[in-house]
Amino acid sequence: MIISVSAKLAFLAIPRAASSSIETELSDRCDIRFSRPPMAKHMNYMAFRNKLLPQLAFFGVDGLETVAVFREPIDWLHSWYCYRKKLTARGASGHGADILPAGLGFNRFVEAYLQDTPPDFARVGQQSRFVAGADGACAIDHLFKFTNLTGLQDFFARRLGSECLFLPSNISGQTEMELAPELRRALVQKFAPDYEIYEGIAR
Numbered sequence: 001m002i003i004s005v006s007a008k009l010a011f012l013a014i015p016r017a018a019s020s021s022i023e024t025e026l027s028d029r030c031d032i033r034f035s036r037p038p039m040a041k042h043m044n045y046m047a048f049r050n051k052l053l054p055q056l057a058f059f060g061v062d063g064l065e066t067v068a069v070f071r072e073p074i075d076w077l078h079s080w081y082c083y084r085k086k087l088t089a090r091g092a093s094g095h096g097a098d099i100l101p102a103g104l105g106f107n108r109f110v111e112a113y114l115q116d117t118p119p120d121f122a123r124v125g126q127q128s129r130f131v132a133g134a135d136g137a138c139a140i141d142h143l144f145k146f147t148n149l150t151g152l153q154d155f156f157a158r159r160l161g162s163e164c165l166f167l168p169s170n171i172s173g174q175t176e177m178e179l180a181p182e183l184r185r186a187l188v189q190k191f192a193p194d195y196e197i198y199e200g201i202a203r
Contacts, residue, residue, distance in 0.1 A: 001032075001040070001042075001043050001048070002023055002027060002030040002032065002033045002034075003032035003033075003064065004026075004029065004159070004160060005032070006031070007159040008064050008065055009064065009065055009067055009159055010048065010064045011026065011068070012043065012044070012067070012130070012131075013042050013043075013068075014042070014071070014127055014131070015038075016076055016080050017069040017071045018149060021168060022152070023041075025165060026164065044131070044132075045130065045131050045132060045139050045140065046133070048066070049133070049139075065142060066140045066141045066142070067142040067144070067155070068130075068131055068140045068142075068143055069143075069144050069146055070127055070144070070145060070146065070198055071145075071146035072146065073126075073127065073187070073191035073195060074184070074187055075177075076146075077113065077124070077187070078106065083098075084098050084099070084100050084121060088100045097123065098121075101121065106177060107179060109121075109122055110179065110183045110187060111183065114183075114190065126194055127197070128191075128193040131143070131197065144201065145198070145201050152166070153165060
């Protein structure tokens with residue numbers, strides 16, 4: 001999460017949705033930055049509203065508008081899988097849930113994710129919950145599709161008064177997204193709130 005007090009903007013960083021690229025480009029032009037731990041960097045809307053806003057108000061910071069990037073839901077989940085597969089291949093240590101079981105393919109990852117209680121390696125939440133307000137509806141003021149980062153660049157350029165360029169960062173790598181039809185149907189059903197938000201984002 002990064003905040004510009006002068007522009008009255010708070011960027012809420014949905015994981016696996018260009019958050020590292022955006023943070024890298026904007027951090028020097030913003031006043032407040034949360035990079036660690038991950039829970040702070042990826043603070044969701046309700047935590048922002050209930051925990052952080054009251055503290056900022058104490059110091060006279062108010063009137064902030066929220067901004068976030070929302071990714072096509074199945075593509076977002078596949079990015080999580082690729083990211084954790086990359087860390088596993090590197091022999092990463094200390095990441096805990098980021099390590100996949102040996103030989104786990106994307107279909108098995110999806111099966112684990114769809115369980116009522118997913119195992120740690122597949123417990124990644126949902127974008128719709130990240131952006132939800134108290135009533136469950138999306139509460140973000142300015143929501144951009146992951147495929148429209150140029151629009152987001154233009155938005156920040158207008159509000160910050162300087163050009164922005166979001167270069168690739170923390171890329172998860174590419175693997176073939178071969179998904180069984182029944183699993184795709186199950187994901188579309190689970191992601192119904194996410195697709196409603198995603199398809200409702202203005203171009």
